[in-house]
Amino acid sequence: MSTAAAKLVEMRGLKVAFDSVQVLHGIDLDIAKGEAVGLVGESGCGKSVTWLAALGLLPGKASVVGSVKIDGQELLAAPRSALEQVRGGRVAMIFQDPSSSLNPVLKIGRQIAEALLIHRGLRGEAAKTEAWRLMDMVGIPDVRRRFDLYPHEFSGGQCQRLMIAMALAGEPDLLIADEPTTALDATIQAQILDLLTSLRTETGMATVFISHDLGAVSQVCERVCVMYAGRIVEEGMVDELFAEPRHPYTRGLFDAIPGIDGPRQRLIPIAGTVPDPRNLPKGCSFSPRCPRAVEACNHELPQLVSIGRGRQLACARPVPPAAIGAEKRDRIAEGMMY
Amino acid sequence: MTPLIEVRDLVRIYHVRHGLFGRPTPVRAVDGISLAVMPGETLGIVGESGSGKSTLGRMLLGIDAAQEGEVVFDGKPMPASRTLEWRKLRAKMQLVYQDPLAALDRRLTIATQLSEPLEIHRLIPREHRAARVAELMNAVGLRPDQATRFPHELSGGQRQRAVIARAIASRPKLLVCDEPVSALDVSIQAQIINMLRDLQQQHGIAMVFISHDLKVVRNMADKVAVMYLGRVVEEASADVIFHSPMHPYTRALVSSVPRAGIPLQGRAILQGEPPNPANRPSGCAFHPRCPLARDLCRIDAPQLKTVGHERTVACHVTAGEDARIAA
Numbered sequence: 001m002s003t004a005a006a007k008l009v010e011m012r013g014l015k016v017a018f019d020s021v022q023v024l025h026g027i028d029l030d031i032a033k034g035e036a037v038g039l040v041g042e043s044g045c046g047k048s049v050t051w052l053a054a055l056g057l058l059p060g061k062a063s064v065v066g067s068v069k070i071d072g073q074e075l076l077a078a079p080r081s082a083l084e085q086v087r088g089g090r091v092a093m094i095f096q097d098p099s100s101s102l103n104p105v106l107k108i109g110r111q112i113a114e115a116l117l118i119h120r121g122l123r124g125e126a127a128k129t130e131a132w133r134l135m136d137m138v139g140i141p142d143v144r145r146r147f148d149l150y151p152h153e154f155s156g157g158q159c160q161r162l163m164i165a166m167a168l169a170g171e172p173d174l175l176i177a178d179e180p181t182t183a184l185d186a187t188i189q190a191q192i193l194d195l196l197t198s199l200r201t202e203t204g205m206a207t208v209f210i211s212h213d214l215g216a217v218s219q220v221c222e223r224v225c226v227m228y229a230g231r232i233v234e235e236g237m238v239d240e241l242f243a244e245p246r247h248p249y250t251r252g253l254f255d256a257i258p259g260i261d262g263p264r265q266r267l268i269p270i271a272g273t274v275p276d277p278r279n280l281p282k283g284c285s286f287s288p289r290c291p292r293a294v295e296a297c298n299h300e301l302p303q304l305v306s307i308g309r310g311r312q313l314a315c316a317r318p319v320p321p322a323a324i325g326a327e328k329r330d331r332i333a334e335g336m337m338y
Numbered sequence: 339m340t341p342l343i344e345v346r347d348l349v350r351i352y353h354v355r356h357g358l359f360g361r362p363t364p365v366r367a368v369d370g371i372s373l374a375v376m377p378g379e380t381l382g383i384v385g386e387s388g389s390g391k392s393t394l395g396r397m398l399l400g401i402d403a404a405q406e407g408e409v410v411f412d413g414k415p416m417p418a419s420r421t422l423e424w425r426k427l428r429a430k431m432q433l434v435y436q437d438p439l440a441a442l443d444r445r446l447t448i449a450t451q452l453s454e455p456l457e458i459h460r461l462i463p464r465e466h467r468a469a470r471v472a473e474l475m476n477a478v479g480l481r482p483d484q485a486t487r488f489p490h491e492l493s494g495g496q497r498q499r500a501v502i503a504r505a506i507a508s509r510p511k512l513l514v515c516d517e518p519v520s521a522l523d524v525s526i527q528a529q530i531i532n533m534l535r536d537l538q539q540q541h542g543i544a545m546v547f548i549s550h551d552l553k554v555v556r557n558m559a560d561k562v563a564v565m566y567l568g569r570v571v572e573e574a575s576a577d578v579i580f581h582s583p584m585h586p587y588t589r590a591l592v593s594s595v596p597r598a599g600i601p602l603q604g605r606a607i608l609q610g611e612p613p614n615p616a617n618r619p620s621g622c623a624f625h626p627r628c629p630l631a632r633d634l635c636r637i638d639a640p641q642l643k644t645v646g647h648e649r650t651v652a653c654h655v656t657a658g659e660d661a662r663i664a665a
Contacts, residue, residue, distance in 0.1 A: 042523035042524065042525060042526075043523055155611045155612070156387075157611055158611065185386035185387055185550060185612065186386065186550060186552065186591055186594045186595065187386065187590055187591065187594045187607075187608040187612075188386075188611065188612075189594065189596070190593075190594035190596070190605065190607045190608070191607055191608070191609070193596065194607055212523065212524060213596060214524075215595070215596030215597050216596045218596070218597075219596055252525060253524060253525065256524045256525045256527070256528040257524055257528075257553065258528070258531070258553040258554055258556060258557040259553070259556070259557070260552060260553050260556050260580055260592070260595055260597070261580065261581070263577075264556065264557055264576065264577075265557070266532060266535070267528035267531055267532050267557060268528065269525055269526070269527075269528035269529040269532060270525035270528075271529075273493045273495060273496070273526065274493075274523070
């Protein structure tokens with residue numbers, strides 16, 4: 001939050017409700033130009049809804065309030081024509097399942113060229129040359145021949161590369177990647193993470209990386225926000241937050257991940273399940289699952305407040321940094337390992 | 339000790355047709371696999387999509403018949419699929435899938451579904467069935483009041499608990515788990531993994547644990563077999579495989595696991611895509627992606643060789659120079 005660089009996105013009090021069920025409870029988030037921010041959380045925590053709401057992609061029955069500004073331009077009340085300038089142009093989004101985002105009956109080259117026509121007015125040979133360049137940039141071999149293939153003739157990893165190429169067609173300032181590697185095999189996952197990192201260095205676009213995988217987030221992002229039940233509960237720079245998670249939920253997420261080195265040991269799960277948004281616990285939403293909860297946590301909702309060095313935390317009984325002590329050293333070692 | 343289940347040279351070929359009038363091309367989904375699982379032991383099977391690991395799991399249970407090779411379960415050859423004998427044996431070997439909602443019947447309550455295997459295999463007299471169902475629910479951490487619920491009323495983790503309860507209802511000796519926690523959130527994943535390990539220890543169940551998630555396999559398996567295009571390329575104890583992977587593919591897999599705080603730079607990122615099983619590369623199937631490939635690898639497919647202490651590797655380069663002579 002305390003970034004000196006120019007703000008690209010300014011999100012204030014973003015709330016979303018479906019059929020009067022509140023699923024997002026006021027998200028404040030700033031993203032600086034060129035910054036990479038991770039949104040981490042379990043299914044249903046609102047990490048995808050945040051961005052679908054910001055870009056006006058939610059169905060009509062969703063009620064969205066708050067403010068989302070891109071370079072000072074308000075998106076939430078913006079007319080459709082203005083939104084369409086932003087979507088794909090200034091902000092591009094890629095999703096988990098690339099094959100369902102590509103049109104199966106159109107040749108891949110034509111789909112990329114279409115994006116180039118809409119966002120940059122390129123036609124004919126110019127569009128073709130640019131599409132070749134983009135396909136080459138995302139690591140598709142033999143682009144001239146592959147330009148005329150259909151999506152089913154590409155593998156899952158290549159389809160995700162093509163989606164990224166299409167996202168880059170509008171030369172966006174911000175790329176939102178929603179679980180872009182979840183459906184891919186381990187070795188391909190590593191390739192796509194590598195690609196996202198190098199593209200950000202080359203193009204200078206900001207990236208929002210939405211994922212449930214803490215390991216993947218730490219490789220792509222500088223800053224990370226942990227979400228739980230529609231709220232940001234902890235935020236900080238990746239190295240600091242990973243070294244010393246303060247929210248019991250963040251800490252629980254780290255502990256629950258099986259280690260890959262070291263001896264095989266019993267895992268430490270978080271008890272219980274994610275609450276139903278229709279029936280959220282009173283007070284802190286995490287309190288019924290929290291090992292550190294006290295009576296007060298059951299009726300007082302902790303606010304997200306700064307705890308210094310750009311870190312924010314919403315917890316009445318955070319994991320104390322001092323008490324982590326020797327235990328902390330073990331945990332860091334473990335955290336580094338998986 | 340004799341293995342609970344042992345398979346030798348298993349082969350399963352599918353015929354895939356390209357287009358409506360295309361000529362069917364054979365796909366060797368499982369291509370000469372030999373494995374053994376001891377009673378109470380867990381064998382992890384890892385590999386990318388299309389490596390044949392799910393087909394292998396189904397063949398271990400006799401659901402998909404072996405076209406070549408043999409499956410020996412508890413000292414006896416596996417009876418032909420869907421015969422009376424095979425159905426009887428199914429009580430001793432069960433399968434848990436990735437998607438619990440697909441595995442459960444949406445129209446039946448959890449209690450009814452749990453008592454079905456007891457009824458089918460005539461394991462417990464009718465009057466004791468309710469008690470056994472309650473015991474099973476308790477064993478997997480479901481509350482008694484959830485007995486009358488339908489699958490859609492439970493969360494993903496609870497559904498998977500119900501599926502596991504049903505699988506252990508017939509007191510199996512072997513449980514094949516095909517990606518059992520892949521669809522679950524991290525915090526719930528850990529609950530299910532711990533539960534599976536507890537159940538295994540209490541009842542001495544042998545397990546074949548199929549997953550693409552190496553972190554999960556690391557914490558479940560005693561030994562691990564790595565598959566690539568229908569063949570096992572490396573097999574060893576989990577400690578050995580994850581500590582010192584030998585096959586270049588295993589090395590790449592282990593290295594590709596994202597680790598928090600360790601940047602991407604310096605990790606071995608495998609180039610290229612998993613090849614199409616219908617169009618298998620010559621020689622070692624991994625050679626087009628292998629950083630160590632030599633001329634020999636393009637011509638000759640390496641055989642699994644024992645290297646050091648209880649490790650087998652199929653690689654001309656890393657499994658030592660004598661590979662050339664043996665081949």
